[in-house]
Structure formats: C-alpha cells, structure tokens
Amino acid sequence: MSLNNIFSYFVPKDKKFFPLFEQAGENLVTMSLLFKERLSKASTPEASEITKEIDRLEGKGDNITHQIHLELGKNFITPFDREDIHSLANSLDDVADMIYGASQKMEVYKLDKPNKAMFELSDLIHEACCHIKTAVIELKNLKNIRKITDSCIRINSVENKADNIFDKAVAELFDFEKDAITLIKYKEILSILEDATDKCEDVANVLESILVKNA
Amino acid sequence: MSLNNIFSYFVPKDKKFFPLFEQAGENLVTMSLLFKERLSKASTPEASEITKEIDRLEGKGDNITHQIHLELGKNFITPFDREDIHSLANSLDDVADMIYGASQKMEVYKLDKPNKAMFELSDLIHEACCHIKTAVIELKNLKNIRKITDSCIRINSVENKADNIFDKAVAELFDFEKDAITLIKYKEILSILEDATDKCEDVANVLESILVKNA
Amino acid sequence: MSLNNIFSYFVPKDKKFFPLFEQAGENLVTMSLLFKERLSKASTPEASEITKEIDRLEGKGDNITHQIHLELGKNFITPFDREDIHSLANSLDDVADMIYGASQKMEVYKLDKPNKAMFELSDLIHEACCHIKTAVIELKNLKNIRKITDSCIRINSVENKADNIFDKAVAELFDFEKDAITLIKYKEILSILEDATDKCEDVANVLESILVKNA
Numbered sequence: 160m161s162l163n164n165i166f167s168y169f170v171p172k173d174k175k176f177f178p179l180f181e182q183a184g185e186n187l188v189t190m191s192l193l194f195k196e197r198l199s200k201a202s203t204p205e206a207s208e209i210t211k212e213i214d215r216l217e218g219k220g221d222n223i224t225h226q227i228h229l230e231l232g233k234n235f236i237t238p239f240d241r242e243d244i245h246s247l248a249n250s251l252d253d254v255a256d257m258i259y260g261a262s263q264k265m266e267v268y269k270l271d272k273p274n275k276a277m278f279e280l281s282d283l284i285h286e287a288c289c290h291i292k293t294a295v296i297e298l299k300n301l302k303n304i305r306k307i308t309d310s311c312i313r314i315n316s317v318e319n320k321a322d323n324i325f326d327k328a329v330a331e332l333f334d335f336e337k338d339a340i341t342l343i344k345y346k347e348i349l350s351i352l353e354d355a356t357d358k359c360e361d362v363a364n365v366l367e368s369i370l371v372k373n374a
Numbered sequence: 375m376s377l378n379n380i381f382s383y384f385v386p387k388d389k390k391f392f393p394l395f396e397q398a399g400e401n402l403v404t405m406s407l408l409f410k411e412r413l414s415k416a417s418t419p420e421a422s423e424i425t426k427e428i429d430r431l432e433g434k435g436d437n438i439t440h441q442i443h444l445e446l447g448k449n450f451i452t453p454f455d456r457e458d459i460h461s462l463a464n465s466l467d468d469v470a471d472m473i474y475g476a477s478q479k480m481e482v483y484k485l486d487k488p489n490k491a492m493f494e495l496s497d498l499i500h501e502a503c504c505h506i507k508t509a510v511i512e513l514k515n516l517k518n519i520r521k522i523t524d525s526c527i528r529i530n531s532v533e534n535k536a537d538n539i540f541d542k543a544v545a546e547l548f549d550f551e552k553d554a555i556t557l558i559k560y561k562e563i564l565s566i567l568e569d570a571t572d573k574c575e576d577v578a579n580v581l582e583s584i585l586v587k588n589a
Numbered sequence: 590m591s592l593n594n595i596f597s598y599f600v601p602k603d604k605k606f607f608p609l610f611e612q613a614g615e616n617l618v619t620m621s622l623l624f625k626e627r628l629s630k631a632s633t634p635e636a637s638e639i640t641k642e643i644d645r646l647e648g649k650g651d652n653i654t655h656q657i658h659l660e661l662g663k664n665f666i667t668p669f670d671r672e673d674i675h676s677l678a679n680s681l682d683d684v685a686d687m688i689y690g691a692s693q694k695m696e697v698y699k700l701d702k703p704n705k706a707m708f709e710l711s712d713l714i715h716e717a718c719c720h721i722k723t724a725v726i727e728l729k730n731l732k733n734i735r736k737i738t739d740s741c742i743r744i745n746s747v748e749n750k751a752d753n754i755f756d757k758a759v760a761e762l763f764d765f766e767k768d769a770i771t772l773i774k775y776k777e778i779l780s781i782l783e784d785a786t787d788k789c790e791d792v793a794n795v796l797e798s799i800l801v802k803n804a
Contacts, residue, residue: 231586245586249579260537267545322690330697339554339769343561346773364679371661371675446801460801464794475752482760554769558776 173238175230177299183223183251184292190216190258191285197262198281202271213262220255224248238299243369250362254291257355258284264351268344276328280321280352287317287359294366304370311363321356325349388453390445392514398438398466399507405431405473406500412477413496417486428477435470439463453514458584465577469506472570473499479566483559491543495536495567502532502574509581519585526578536571540564603668605660607729613653613681614722620646620688621715627692628711632701643692650685654678668729673799680792684721687785688714694781698774706758710751710782717747717789724796734800741793751786755779 193213200206227248231237237244265273294310297303328349336342408428415421442463446452452459480488509525512518543564551557623643630636657678661671668674695703724740727733758779766772 228582228586241586242583245583263541267541268548326693326697333698333770333774337770339773340548340552340557342770342773343554343557344548367658368672368675371658371671443797443801456801457798460798478756482756483763555763555767555772558769558772559763 173299175234176227176238176244179223179227179230180247180251180295180298181292183220183227183248183255184288184295186216186220186223187251187254187258187288188285188292190220190255191281191288194258194262195278195281195285197265198273198277201273202265202269207266210262210266213259217255217259220252224252239369239373243365243372246365247362247369250358250365251291251295253358254288254355254362257351257358261348261351261355264348268348270344270348273348274328274345276324276331276349277352279324280349280356283317283321283324284352284355284359287314287356290314290317291359291362294363298366298369301373307366307370311367314359314363318356318360321353325353388514390449391442391453391459394438394442394445395462395466395510395513396507398435398442398463398470399503399510401431401435401438402466402469402473402503403500403507405435405470406496406503409473409477410493410496410500412480413488413492416488417480417484422481425477425481428474432470432474435467439467454584454588458580458587461580462577462584465573465580466506466510468573469503469570469577472566472573476563476566476570479563483563485559485563488563489543489560491539491546491564492567494539495564495571498532498536498539499567499570499574502529502571505529505532506574506577509578513581513584516588522581522585526582529574529578533571533575536568540568603729605664606657606668606674609653609657609660610677610681610725610728611722613650613657613678613685614718614725616646616650616653617681617684617688617718618715618722620650620685621711621718624688624692625708625711625715627695628703628707631703632695632699637696640692640696643689647685647689650682654682669799669803673795673802676795677792677799680788680795681721681725683788684718684785684792687781687788691778691781691785694778698778700774700778703778704758704775706754706761706779707782709754710779710786713747713751713754714782714785714789717744717786720744720747721789721792724793728796728799731803737796737800741797744789744793748786748790751783755783 190213193209193216197206197209197213200209227244231241231244290310290313294307294314297306297310301307329346332342332345336345405428408424408431412421412424412428415424442459446456446459505525505528509522509529512521512525516522544561547557547560551560620643623639623646627636627639627643630639657674661667661674720740720743724737724744727736727740731737759776762772762775766775
C-alpha cells in the first residue's frame with residue numbers, strides 16, 4: 160500500500176487545502192458548542208444573541224467553503240481527488256447549515272421548553288463535530304489511517320444513537336402530547352437535530368470514500 | 375487552463391448531448407411558469423387542467439432524460455465525463471419531479487387559498503429554472519465559464535431566499551393557524567416548494583463539479 | 590462494446606465482492622418479506638417478535654456492508670470501480686435501514702390498524718427488493734446487461750406507483766381523518782414506506798451508473 164508514500168510526497172507542499180479543512184472542522188466544533196448553549200437558554204434574549212453568533216459562524220463556514228473552491232480553481236495538483244475535495248467541503252458546509260437551521264427554527268417557533276431529547280441530540284451533534292475535526296486534521300498526514308477510520312466509526316455510532324433518541328422522543332410525544340400543533344413543533348426541532356447527525360454521517364462517508372479511493 | 379481548447383475540440387462535434395440538456399432546461403422554465411399560473415388558479419377546474427399539462431411536461435422531461443441515457447450508451451466520446459452527464463440529466467429530472475409533485479399535491483389536498491409565501495416560492499423556483507437554462511446553454515461552448523458560475527451563485531442565492539421564506543411562513547402558521555390539519559396541509563405544500571429550490575441547488579452543484587473537474 | 594470482454598476477464602477471479610452483493614440482495618428480499626408479515630400482525634406481540642428479527646437482519650446487512658469495505662481495503666483489483674462498489678454497498682444498506690426504520694416506527698407509534706396503502710407499499714417494497722436481487726446477481730457476469738436494465742426500469746416503475754399510492758393515501762387522510770395526531774402518525778408511516786422505495790430507486794441509479802461507466 161503506497162498511500163503513505165504518495166501523501167508524504169504531496170502533503171509537505173499542500174499549505175492550501177488542509178488548513179482550510181481544519182478551519183471548517185474547528186468552526187463546526189464551535190457552532191455545535193454554541194448550539195448547546197443556545198438550547199439551554201430556551202427562548203430568552205440571550206438565546207437570540209447566540210443564534211446571531213451561530214448565524215455569523217455559518218457565514219464564516221460559507222467563506223471557508225468558497226476559499227476551498229477558489230483554491231481548486233487555482234491549483235492543478237491537489238492532495239487528493241478534486242471531486243473529493245469538493246464533496247468534503249460541501250458535506251462540512253451541510254453540517255453547518257443544519258446547526259444554523261436548528262437554531263433558526265428554535266427562534267422562529269419560539270420554543271421555550273426544550274426537552275431532554277433535544278439536549279441529548281445537541282450533545283451528540285457536538286460529539287460528532289469533534290470527531291469530524293479529529294478526522295479532518297488526520298487527513299493531512301494520513302500516517303494514522305486507523306484514527307480517521309475510528310472517527311468515522313464513532314460518527315456512525317453517534318448517528319445511530321441519535322436515531323434511537325429521535326424515535327423514542329417522537330413516540331413519547333405521540334403518547335403524552337395531546338396538542339397537535341405543539342407536537343408538530345417539537346417533532347420538527349427534534350427532526351432537524353437528527354438530520355444534523357445524518358449530515359455528520361455524510362461527512363464520514365466522504366472521508367471513508369477518500370480512504371477507499373486512495374487505499 | 376486548457377479547458378476552452380479541450381471543449382473547442384469536442385464541442386463542434388457534439389450534436390447529441392447539448393441539445394438535449396437545452397431541451398431539459400427549457401422544459402423546466404415552461405413547467406415552473408405553468409406552476410405559477412396553476413397556483414394563481416387555486417383549486418378551480420382551470421388549475422386541474424394546468425396540472426395535467428404539467429404532468430405531460432414531466433413525462434416529456436422523462437423522455438429527454440431517457441434520450442440522454444440512450445446517447446450515453448451509443449457514444450464513446452462525450453463532451454464531458456459520462457458520470458457527470460448522468461448526474462446532470464438526473465438532477466434536471468429531479469427538479470421536474472418536484473414541480474410536478476407540488477402541483478399534484480395542491481390537487482390532492484384541494485388547497486384553495488394559496489398564501490403569499492407560496493407565490494414567492496413559485497417565483498423563486500421559476501427564477502432558478504431560468505438560471506439553470508442559462509447555465510446549461512453556456513455549457514456547450516464554455517467560453518464564458520464565469521456565466522455558468524454566476525448562474526450557480528444566483529441559484530444558491532435563490533435557495534437561501536427560499537429557506538428564509540419557508541421558515542418565516544411556517545413560523546406564521548404556528549403563530550396564527552389554530553387548526554392543526556390545515557397547518558399540516560400548508561406546511562406540506564410550502565415544504566415541497568422549498569424542496570424544489572433545493573433540487574435546483576443540486577443542479578448548480580453538479581454544474582460546479584463539472585467545472586471543477588474540467589478546470 | 591467491450592464490456593463483456595472486460596468483465597469475462599475479471600469476473601472469474603472475483604470471488605469476493607459478488608457473493609457479498611448477492612447476500613445483501615438476498616437479505617433485502619427476506620427483510621421486505623418479513624416486513625409484510627409484520628404489517629399484517631399490526632401491534633400484537635408477534636409483530637414485536639418480527640421487528641426483532643428485522644432488527645437482527647439489519648445488523649446482518651451492516652456486517653455485509655462492512656465486509657465489502659474490508660475487501661476493498663485488501664484488494665487492488667476490483668470487478669468495477671472502487672467508488673461504485675462503495676456506493677452500491679451503501680445504497681443497499683440504505684434500503685435495509687428504511688425497512689428496519691419502518692418496522693421500528695410502527696412499534697414505537699403503536700400503530701394498530703395499518704391501512705390498505707401500507708399493505709400496497711409493503712408489497713411494492715418487496716417487489717423492488719426482488720428486482721434488486723435479480724440485478725445484483727446479473728452484475729456478476731454481465732452477459733445480459735438488458736436484464737439489469739430491465740430490473741432498474743421495474744424498480745423505477747415501482748417507485749412511481751409508490752409515489753401515487755402515497756399521495757392518494759395522504760389525500761384521503763386529509764379528507765377523512767379528523768384527529769390531527771392520528772393523521773400525523775399514519776402520514777409518518779406511509780412516508781417512511783415511500784422513502785424505502787426511493788432508496789430502492791437509488792440502488793437502481795447506482796446500478797445504471799455502473800453500466801454507463803462500463804459501457
């Protein structure tokens with residue numbers, strides 16, 4: 160397997176893509192942490208302030224994605240397939256979009272009593288984002304493919320847990336919530352949180368397919 | 375960047391794929407225009423007539439997609455990657471499916487009072503389809519990559535606007551609509567219209583990745 | 590078209606991937622058959638037993654997917670593109686996830702009166718899974734590309750039928766179901782069944798793109 164050799168050849172030269180992917184990973188960690196904070200503030204003015212900050216970071220993420228696309232236009236030699244760089248950048252952006260979407264949705268629905276499942280899901284999103292960051296940092300030297308694979312497995316496991324929490328929380332809503340409109344509101348927020356973990360899994364899938372292609 | 379050279383070599387020879395993509399783009403413009411018309415007729419008999427016409431055009435779109443697949447089977451040399459031709463054809467088809475789906479859904483739900491957000495979303499879908507058509511036409515000579523990139527940026531911007539309109543409209547439903555079943559109906563229609571703009575964005579992503587690959 | 594030659598060269602050597610794809614296809618046929626059985630048992634204890642068996646088979650499917658990924662890591666020569674093997678494995682896994690999800694959702698929602706549309710959709714899912722199995726078996730010799738194409742066309746047709754059944758069933762819910770929460774429950778289950786046929790269509794799309802790439 161000549162992977163390490165191939166990469167050790169290219170990597171020292173790449174000062175373009177890896178720092179941008181790292182920034183994108185770091186940004187997701189911050190966004191997911193802020194979302195946990197936002198959730199605990201329910202529908203207070205502080206919550207709205209945090210939503211604005213999440214909005215700002217989502218814009219920062221967009222800029223990073225745009226930078227990656229610009230670098231693709233300028234550089235002939237890339238550390239791995241152009242299409243994969245494109246997919247990875249987009250999949251990271253999708254996670255940011257979901258975290259932003261969740262916080263925006265809490266804002267517009269004026270949800271003032273987040274439930275236990277929402278806190279659990281926001282913890283899982285944060286956990287997945289931390290694994291994404293780790294994997295993306297490892298991508299740069301690839302000495303330790305196992306570490307990337309491990310992160311991917313953990314992200315998949317987070318997504319499975321999120322699925323279960325989501326299903327149970329929705330079942331509880333159907334058992335105990337008698338007001339249909341309230342039920343819909345809660346289900347929508349739970350749903351976008353669960354979608355966020357799906358998008359984290361998409362990142363893991365892109366990472367795995369990069370490993371597969373280069374293995 | 376040898377892109378223009380590569381394409382100037384192939385393009386004069388390609389009389390197969392580009393005309394089909396142009397037809398698909400043109401078809402989306404017509405469908406989205408008809409949908410605007412259909413929406414303004416609410417649940418009148420005229421509306422049902424327009425739905426039938428949209429249905430017919432969706433079938434026409436399917437035929438175009440099928441033609442593109444057939445040409446792929448017959449031609450060894452293609453103006454760009456076979457997989458990208460495949461993805462572009464499918465993503466254009468997805469937009470047609472959504473416009474058809476929205477008009478079908480209005481029919482079966484007997485929605486008789488479309489709201490302001492629905493009109494705004496149908497305008498945005500039409501706008502995105504016009505940009506898709508422009509981009510797809512430009513694909514053929516690629517002298518002006520900027521124009522395709524511009525269309526893609528505009529499609530992304532349309533999708534962002536649609537997201538905001540959708541979120542606000544759903545928030546308003548939760549604030550003012552007290553009948554849960556009516557609320558669900560409106561939310562479903564708004565949702566498929568917003569999905570249509572997501573599918574337009576997918577077309578833009580395919581176009582961008584074609585540019586990335588060939589840059 | 591040199592496809593048959595290319596494949597006749599590689600295929601006799603491949604004892605790794607095709608048997609695994611066949612197992613995955615076979616697994617989907619069994620899961621979809623069990624789901625039909627589960628549906629007919631509504632929310633009885635027998636139904637819960639079948640759900641557990643579906644859960645077990647979903648795990649078996651995960652193992653098959655994992656085996657395919659492991660083989661990709663170990664084998665330099667693959668019967669077709671590594672990325673396509675990856676995509677095919679994942680898309681088969683997605684179908685299994687949906688069937689499992691549907692049975693799990695029926696469990697947690699305690700849905701005790703499945704309606705006609707649900708039975709029709711479960712028949713269609715089973716039909717699509719049988720076509721998937723056929724196509725996946727044919728993949729191994731590719732002497733009969735037509736047979737794979739035929740299966741893909743049939744899967745697409747199943748998905749179209751499922752769309753119509755879903756739309757009509759939801760329309761009927763809006764016409765006759767006056768309890769919003771019951772309506773949501775039914776709509777959710779119908780929706781995941783329809784999603785399952787979408788995932789079958791995704792398998793067909795991957796298969797078609799494998800044919801396109803190798804044509």
